[in-house]
Amino acid sequence: MALGPTDLSSAKERFAAALTLAPELAEVERIITAAFSSDVRLMREIPGYLLNLGGKRIRPVLALLTGKALGLITPPPRLLDIAAGIELIHMATLLHDDIVDRSPIRRHKPSPLAKYGINATLLSGDFLLTRAFGLCARLDSTIINATEQACIELVEGEALETSLHEETHTLSTSLTIAKRKTASLFRLSAFCAAHVAQVPQEVVSQVCSFGEELGVAFQIIDDILDVTSDEATLGKRAGLDIIERKPSVVNVLWLESGDPQAKRLTTPPPEDQSAENEYVADSLAHLRVGPVIQKAREMAVTRAETARESLITALSKMDSQRSTSDEARSAGQALEAVIDFAIDRAL
Ligand code: FPP
Ligand code: MG
Numbered sequence: 001m002a003l004g005p006t007d008l009s010s011a012k013e014r015f016a017a018a019l020t021l022a023p024e025l026a027e028v029e030r031i032i033t034a035a036f037s038s039d040v041r042l043m044r045e046i047p048g049y050l051l052n053l054g055g056k057r058i059r060p061v062l063a064l065l066t067g068k069a070l071g072l073i074t075p076p077p078r079l080l081d082i083a084a085g086i087e088l089i090h091m092a093t094l095l096h097d098d099i100v101d102r103s104p105i106r107r108h109k110p111s112p113l114a115k116y117g118i119n120a121t122l123l124s125g126d127f128l129l130t131r132a133f134g135l136c137a138r139l140d141s142t143i144i145n146a147t148e149q150a151c152i153e154l155v156e157g158e159a160l161e162t163s164l165h166e167e168t169h170t171l172s173t174s175l176t177i178a179k180r181k182t183a184s185l186f187r188l189s190a191f192c193a194a195h196v197a198q199v200p201q202e203v204v205s206q207v208c209s210f211g212e213e214l215g216v217a218f219q220i221i222d223d224i225l226d227v228t229s230d231e232a233t234l235g236k237r238a239g240l241d242i243i244e245r246k247p248s249v250v251n252v253l254w255l256e257s258g259d260p261q262a263k264r265l266t267t268p269p270p271e272d273q274s275a276e277n278e279y280v281a282d283s284l285a286h287l288r289v290g291p292v293i294q295k296a297r298e299m300a301v302t303r304a305e306t307a308r309e310s311l312i313t314a315l316s317k318m319d320s321q322r323s324t325s326d327e328a329r330s331a332g333q334a335l336e337a338v339i340d341f342a343i344d345r346a347l
Pocket of ligand 1: 093097151154
């Protein structure tokens with residue numbers, strides 16, 4: 001299938017077409033579901049509930065398509081295990097993140113936290129993380145070390161994400177948080193595919209940069225959507241990053257702009273709920289038409305373009321070493337469609 005960047009179809013359509021190039025996703029989904037097996041009902045039920053809430057499975061897609069673009073047209077079973085393991089880790093982080101954020105809603109439905117309570121949600125996250133390591137332990141030490149490193153970064157990123165009323169954040173700390181809490185698993189997905197494909201080190205480095213830059217762009221876009229989108233699209237209330245005083249890229253850019261209205265982000269939400277609701281509504285209206293969102297978009301686009309350059313460099317280095325098949329070329333174009341889709345969500 002031709003998926004050229006010159007295609008006139010929308011990024012969403014090109015992303016859907018990209019998914020058709022990775023039919024192994026169905027097998028990855030089966031491995032994920034098999035990992036929910038337990039004779040304790042809640043350990044089966046909570047992961048199943050979270051999985052059924054949906055999601056783009058972007059990390060497994062990245063692992064499979066990167067593998068294909070690097071010549072693994074039929075991904076070996078261990079790459080499918082890796083793709084499944086990374087999604088299991090991601091699911092564990094969502095379960096734990098909802099506890100940290102006290103989120104009542106995820107993807108339009110009651111969050112696992114709201115439905116099953118804190119103890120069962122915490123334990124089901126532990127369960128999934130352990131299952132992921134079970135899959136990972138069968139793999140070679142390079143994959144095990146990279147996975148450990150990504151998980152450490154994830155936890156550190158989440159720990160660094162203190163509220164703006166607790167600690168001063170700068171654009172640099174905000175981007176560090178995005179890199180650690182979100183880009184770590186994107187990078188891991190791309191890295192593992194390159195490692196399994198046994199490509200030269202210079203290609204591995206470019207592929208890692210591709211995954212990391214895409215992950216940071218993805219998080220910046222999430223931060224933008226928190227302001228520009230609505231509940232029907234987001235599947236949760238808009239403006240949560242303002243309510244939670246999060247050091248999101250948008251909130252930090254707003255504070256650094258010197259706008260007096262942003263200053264309130266550095267104080268805890270007041271007891272008076274109606275005053276807070278008014279502040280959030282005013283802030284959203286103000287931010288949606290102001291320059292802060294535009295600046296955040298520019299930053300996301302720059303990161304996405306760096307991701308694209310790294311991807312193209314990696315694939316051209318491969319091209320110069322061995323002749324690239326049509327399937328590998330299509331997978332490379334499908335990865336560009338993933339980049340476009342990540343950015344397009346907020347244009
Ligand atoms: C979503 O952030 C959260 C993350 C991307 C990372 C969360 C990481 C942890 C909770 C550490 C636990 C780590 C392991 C390995 C279990 P968000 O709140 O901005 O996004 P959301 O809207 O999806 O909640
Ligand atoms: Mg959250």
